[in-house]
Amino acid sequence: MGKKNVITLVLLLVVVGAAFAMFFLQDTEKSEGTFDILSNMDVLNGEMISEADFSARPTLVVKWATWCPTCVDELLYLKDNHQEFQERVNLLAINITGSERNTNDVINLIDSYELPFLVLADMEDKSSKHFPAKYIPANFLLNTNGEVVNSLEGPIDLETLDEWLENM
Numbered sequence: 001m002g003k004k005n006v007i008t009l010v011l012l013l014v015v016v017g018a019a020f021a022m023f024f025l026q027d028t029e030k031s032e033g034t035f036d037i038l039s040n041m042d043v044l045n046g047e048m049i050s051e052a053d054f055s056a057r058p059t060l061v062v063k064w065a066t067w068c069p070t071c072v073d074e075l076l077y078l079k080d081n082h083q084e085f086q087e088r089v090n091l092l093a094i095n096i097t098g099s100e101r102n103t104n105d106v107i108n109l110i111d112s113y114e115l116p117f118l119v120l121a122d123m124e125d126k127s128s129k130h131f132p133a134k135y136i137p138a139n140f141l142l143n144t145n146g147e148v149v150n151s152l153e154g155p156i157d158l159e160t161l162d163e164w165l166e167n168m
Contacts, residue, residue, distance in 0.1 A: 034130050034146030038120060041094070041127075045110045046118035049090050058149075058165065059090040059142040062156070063122075063133055066095075066105045071137040074155040075115060082116045084158055088165060089141070092118040094127050096136065143168060 035054050038061075049059075062078065064071035075093065078085060085091045093115070095106050103121070110119055131140045133153050141150040141164045150164040 034142060037126055037130055038092070038094075041120040041122055044095065044106060044119045044121050045115055046092075048120075049092070049118065053090060054146065055144045057090060057144065058088075058168065059092065059146075060085065060156070060161065061127075061131055061140040061142060062091075062093040063096055063127065063131055063136050063138040063140075064093055065099050065136055066109050067100070068136050070155060072109070072113075074137045075109075076113065077155065077157070078117065079113060079115055081158060085161070086117075088161060092120060094120045094122050094131070096125065096127070097121040097123045098125050141165075141168075 035051050038054075039048060039051075062074065064075060066072070078091065078093070082091070097103060097106060100106055106119075106121065131138065131148065131151075133151075135153040137153075137155055139152045139154075139156040140148050141161070143149050149168055152160065
């Protein structure tokens with residue numbers, strides 16, 4: 001076997017070995033799932049839904065902040081229509097707390113409007129991996145596997161939610 005063939009064979013083995021290593025030695029650590037992310041956030045209002053409830057029916061996740069007037073309007077719409085939303089989906093709101101001037105603003109808003117649904121605090125922007133949005137309010141419909149199947153940057157209404165649910 002000539003020197004050229006040996007070099008070619010060695011290079012081929014190196015490439016195959018590198019491909020093998022990349023494929024089989026990938027990070028085997030389980031990445032955090034949607035429920036894991038949500039359940040590790042601080043509960044500001046309501047009671048955290050169980051993993052069984054989360055996987056039993058779709059979940060609507062709403063990202064918001066107190067300094068966003070449209071977000072506050074949407075929260076009031078969700079409050080006024082809470083029963084209708086609750087009949088269709090698990091409903092939870094994630095406050096992007098890291099963007100707030102003061103955490104007390106969040107608590108005061110929740111208390112003054114008597115929000116009847118689960119509100120979580122995302123202090124470290126952990127939700128952005130699963131719920132990326134350039135604008136808020138942002139709404140995400142999750143299937144029972146925790147996968148985002150629809151999203152909307154802007155306020156949601158019952159008609160839009162019903163369309164999303166029909167198309168699941």
